[in-house]
Amino acid sequence: xxxxxxxxxxxxxxxxxxxxxxxxxxxxxxxxxxxxxxxxxxxxxxxxxxxxxxxxxxxxxxxxxxxxxxxxxxxxxxxxxxxxxxxxxxxxxxxxxxxxxxxxxxxxxxxxxxxxxxxxxxxxxxxxxxxxxxxxxxxxxxxxxxxxxxxxxxxxxxxxxxxxxxxxxxxxxxxxxxxxxxxxxxxxxxxxxxxxxxxxxxxxxxxxxxxxxxxxxxxxxxxxxxxxxxxxxxxxxxxxxxxxxxxxxxxxxxxxxxxx
Amino acid sequence: xxxxxxxxxxxxxxxxxxxxxxxxxxxxxxxxxxxxxxxxxxxxxxxxxxxxxxxxxxxxxxxxxxxxxxxxxxxxxxxxxxxxxxxxxxxxxxxxxxxxxxxxxxxxxxxxxxxxxxxxxxxxxxxxxxxxxxxxxxxxxxxxxxxxxxxxxxxxxxxxxxxxxxxxxxxxxxxxxxxxxxxxxxxxxxxxxxxxxxxxxxxxxxxxxxxxxxxxxxxxxxxxxxxxxxxxxxxxxxxxxxxxxxxxxxxxxxxxxxxxxxxxxxxxxxxxxxxxxxxxxxxxxxxxxxxxxxxxxxxxxxxxxxxxxxxxxxxxxxxxxxxxxxxxxxxxxxx
Numbered sequence: 001x002x003x004x005x006x007x008x009x010x011x012x013x014x015x016x017x018x019x020x021x022x023x024x025x026x027x028x029x030x031x032x033x034x035x036x037x038x039x040x041x042x043x044x045x046x047x048x049x050x051x052x053x054x055x056x057x058x059x060x061x062x063x064x065x066x067x068x069x070x071x072x073x074x075x076x077x078x079x080x081x082x083x084x085x086x087x088x089x090x091x092x093x094x095x096x097x098x099x100x101x102x103x104x105x106x107x108x109x110x111x112x113x114x115x116x117x118x119x120x121x122x123x124x125x126x127x128x129x130x131x132x133x134x135x136x137x138x139x140x141x142x143x144x145x146x147x148x149x150x151x152x153x154x155x156x157x158x159x160x161x162x163x164x165x166x167x168x169x170x171x172x173x174x175x176x177x178x179x180x181x182x183x184x185x186x187x188x189x190x191x192x193x194x195x196x197x198x199x200x201x202x203x204x205x206x207x208x209x210x211x212x213x214x215x216x217x218x219x220x221x222x223x224x225x226x227x228x229x230x231x232x233x234x235x236x237x238x239x240x241x242x243x244x245x246x247x248x249x250x251x252x253x254x255x256x257x258x259x260x
Numbered sequence: 261x262x263x264x265x266x267x268x269x270x271x272x273x274x275x276x277x278x279x280x281x282x283x284x285x286x287x288x289x290x291x292x293x294x295x296x297x298x299x300x301x302x303x304x305x306x307x308x309x310x311x312x313x314x315x316x317x318x319x320x321x322x323x324x325x326x327x328x329x330x331x332x333x334x335x336x337x338x339x340x341x342x343x344x345x346x347x348x349x350x351x352x353x354x355x356x357x358x359x360x361x362x363x364x365x366x367x368x369x370x371x372x373x374x375x376x377x378x379x380x381x382x383x384x385x386x387x388x389x390x391x392x393x394x395x396x397x398x399x400x401x402x403x404x405x406x407x408x409x410x411x412x413x414x415x416x417x418x419x420x421x422x423x424x425x426x427x428x429x430x431x432x433x434x435x436x437x438x439x440x441x442x443x444x445x446x447x448x449x450x451x452x453x454x455x456x457x458x459x460x461x462x463x464x465x466x467x468x469x470x471x472x473x474x475x476x477x478x479x480x481x482x483x484x485x486x487x488x489x490x491x492x493x494x495x496x497x498x499x500x501x502x503x504x505x506x507x508x509x510x511x512x513x514x515x516x517x518x519x520x521x522x523x524x525x526x527x528x529x530x531x532x533x534x535x536x537x538x539x540x541x542x543x544x545x546x547x548x549x550x551x552x553x554x555x556x557x558x559x560x561x562x563x564x565x566x567x568x569x570x571x572x573x574x575x576x577x578x579x580x581x582x583x584x585x586x587x588x589x590x591x592x593x594x595x
Contacts, residue, residue, distance in 0.1 A: 020337060023345075026352050027333040028564070030572025032326070032360055039353035046346045053342070067341045102575050158585060159578025166574065251398055252340040258455050260341045260398075260448070 005056050006079060006187035007197050008131070009069065010233050012052035013080035016070055017241070018112060019045030020248055021084065022105070030102055037148055041109065044141040051134045058130075071252040075235075075242045079187065082232035083108060083177035085241040090173050094239025103156055103166035107174050110149035114210045115181055115203065116142045122198040131196065150214050157218025164219065171215065172223045179229040181207070186234070294495055299425040302368040310494055314424050315369050316385075317496065319376040322362035324388035325355045327380075327561050331395040332404060340398060347444055348401060354437045361434065365426040381566045383553065390477045392555035393469070399452060399462040400470070405445015407467075407474045407512070409438050414508045415478070423495030446515065453520050460520075467516070468524045475539070476547040478505040509537050 022042035029035030053066035060069075086108070088100040120142055123135035156167040182201055184192075191197025215222050230238070252260075286305040293300060300306055329352050336352065339345035363373045379385035390408055395401065416435050422428040452459040479485060479501040491497030499507075509528075516523050527540035549555065 016342070023336050023349055026336055026349065027329040028568040028571075030568070030575035032356055032363075034572075034575070035329075036353055036356045036360070039349050039356070043346055043349050043353070046342055046349065050342050050346070070342055071340075099571060102572070155582040156575075156578050159581040160574065162574050163578030163581070247337050251338045255340070255456065255458060258340070258459055259451060260344050260455075 004187050004190040004194065004196070005059055006185075007191035008052050008056040008059070010079035010185070010187055012049045012056060012069070013078045014084055014112075015045045015052065016049035017078070017080045017244065018084040018109075019043075019049060020244060021086075021088065022109070024088065024100070025105065028100065034102075038105070041145050041148070044138075044145065048134065048138045048141070051137075052131075055128075055130045055134065067252065071249045072256075075237050075245055077235060078237065078241060078245070079185075079233050079235060080241075081112075081177070081180050082230035082238050082241075083174060083180065084112060085232065085238060085244055086174070086177070087240055090169060094243055101166060101170065103163070103170040104173065106149050106152045106156065107167065107170035109145055110153050110214065111174060111178050111211065113142050113146040113149055114214075115178075115200075115207055117146050118203040118206050119198055119200065122203070126197070127195040153214055153220075154218045157215070157220040167218065168220050171220055175223050176225045176227065177230055179225060180232060183229060183231075188233075294423055294493075297421075297495065298423075299428065300423050301425045309490075310496075311369050313491065313494070313496060314427065315366055315371050315376075318362055318366040318369075318427055319371070319379065320386050320388075322359045322366060322376065323380045323385055324391065325359035325362060327387045327565060328391045329355050329359075330561055330564055331391055331393070331557075332401055334395045335398060335401050338398070339401075344401075344448065347448075351405070351441050351444065354441065358430075358434045358437070361430040362427075365424075365430045368426045377569065381562070381569060383562065386551065388477060389547065389550045389555065390473055391561060392550050392558045393473055394557055396469070397462045397466060399449065399459075399466040402445045402448035402452065402463070403466040403470050405441050406449060406515070407445075407470055408477075409442040409445060410512065411474050411477055411508050413438050413442060414504050414511075418498035418504075421495075421498060446519070449519055449521075463519075464521050467521045471524050472542060475505055475509070476542050476544070478502075478508065480544065480547075506536050509539055513537055 019042045022038050022045065025035060025038040026042070027035065029038060049070065050066050053069045056069060057064035057066055086104075087098070088102075088104045089098040090101070090104070092098055117139065120135040120139035124132050124139065126132040126135060153167065156163040158164070182204055184199075184201065188197055188200065192199050212222065230236075232238070232241070252258075287307070290300070290304070290306060290310075293304075300310075332348065332352050332355075336345065336348050339348050363376060366376060367373060376385070380387065395404070413435060416431055416438065419431040420428055420435060422431065449463050452463050482488060482500045482502045485501055488497060488500060492500075513523065513528065525540045527538060529538055530536075531538045550558065553559075
């Protein structure tokens with residue numbers, strides 16, 4: 001049975017969109033060491049995206065390439081979690097502008113990497129040998145991302161009054177978006193059935209434990225959630241993704257067919 | 261990346277004076293080591309003017325690396341392929357790393373990173389003026405790699421033999437990375453020149469805008485270079501501005517031919533008698549105007565650095581507060 005391409009695109013789109021967001025800090029970090037750390041995280045994510053898109057392009061055949069998949073699909077074709085496309089600040093409409101908030105960046109990286117260490121770990125056993133190899137590489141990188149973001153989450157939560165308030169606001173803002181992790185998309189269902197993908201629902205207790213433990217150490221509280229569960233992974237996104245892709249894809253789309 | 265001759269005066273240090281705070285034996289030992297082309301290390305005695313010159317030069321260099329992240333960072337989000345995006349992020353990150361080594365090297369002279377940043381943010385300390393020009397199309401990224409980093413290498417390779425040990429050692433690694441950036445930039449341009457007419461036009465446009473700026477970045481002509489003579493004497497500067505500029509031009513003209521771009525100087529031609537290329541007049545008035553803060557992007561570059569630093573204050577405060585709490589907890593547990 002072939003690897004469901006949509007599942008690979010879901011993993012690749014996650015990586016490219018969060019890689020794009022993390023790179024927005026390049027030159028603007030709160031301290032030089034963090035500027036470099038986030039560039040590293042971004043590089044890892046772009047690297048993961050490239051490998052996943054290459055595998056998807058290989059399975060798709062024809063003239064598909066990593067760049068065609070990254071640059072020439074519209075927002076409704078992207079399969080990333082909505083969480084990952086959000087700007088680095090609190091809840092605002094797509095065309096509002098606000099300063100970047102490092103707490104939002106760190107909390108998002110933490111919530112996502114806390115999931116992905118388990119996802120990549122499981123995918124090392126994927127029936128798709130290429131995906132299993134990508135997972136082994138990505139697991140090492142994601143463990144560092146988790147380490148980095150968890151350290152900062154604790155520093156912020158248990159730091160000053162201001163950093164605590166900012167970290168708590170970011171947790172309150174972002175936690176609801178993680179509900180999307182636990183719904184099963186058709187692509188995920190097909191990938192699980194083919195033993196290529198992983199049943200994310202089964203990872204929930206491990207993720208909860210990791211998150212709850214870190215929040216407790218950071219003296220932060222986990223908000224209750226009732227309401228809309230985002231649906232980015234089936235192509236229904238927030239207002240923010242089309243801005244992100246407009247910027248990312250603009251130059252490539254102005255020169256279709258060009259080689260860079 | 262850094263190209264500006266590092267003898268641009270600024271207000272970051274007090275006027276250099278030959279303060280004699282040493283015994284004649286210490287001075288003699290310093291002079292003897294300089295004459296023997298030896299290395300001065302942080303714990304060694306050194307004249308105050310030597311220390312100040314180095315702090316000014318190394319911090320200008322470090323600031324240039326950090327400010328230099330901005331013009332190239334401008335294209336990260338829009339890089340036209342994932343491969344080029346990754347290369348560009350890695351490159352800009354390398355520049356940040358250079359800033360980090362250089363701030364550390366300067367700290368061995370007794371000036372903290374905070375003090376140096378204060379100099380940058382208040383406008384007292386200078387940085388390479390090449391970063392006060394905008395990056396207007398994607399080819400600027402390749403041209404900065406090829407020409408700006410190429411010029412940086414010309415300036416920096418001699419610094420690997422600088423008399424101050426920590427600076428010289430930092431420059432060995434910096435030069436290796438810059439040389440890699442230069443080849444990556446040139447390769448990106450080669451691919452574009454083999455592409456569409458629009459891509460070739462982008463490359464030529466970027467070369468037209470950056471060529472003269474790169475030549476100016478070697479610093480004023482030797483006759484007008486205020487700190488050169490003392491820098492040469494101390495083994496901080498090894499080759500004069502004009503000699504480096506000529507070396508850069510001679511190396512670059514054949515590369516431009518291979519690439520298929522025109523360098524925008526009608527006076528650029530081989531001089532058989534000199535064994536070098538002759539070149540036209542550099543617009544020094546424009547150069548100094550930009551160095552003095554009135555170029556196209558000076559205000560944006562500096563304001564962006566200041567904003568990043570100010571916006572990051574709460575993050576740095578949090579890290580320090582947390583570290584203090586952890587220390588107190590450890591002490592309590594031990595008690």
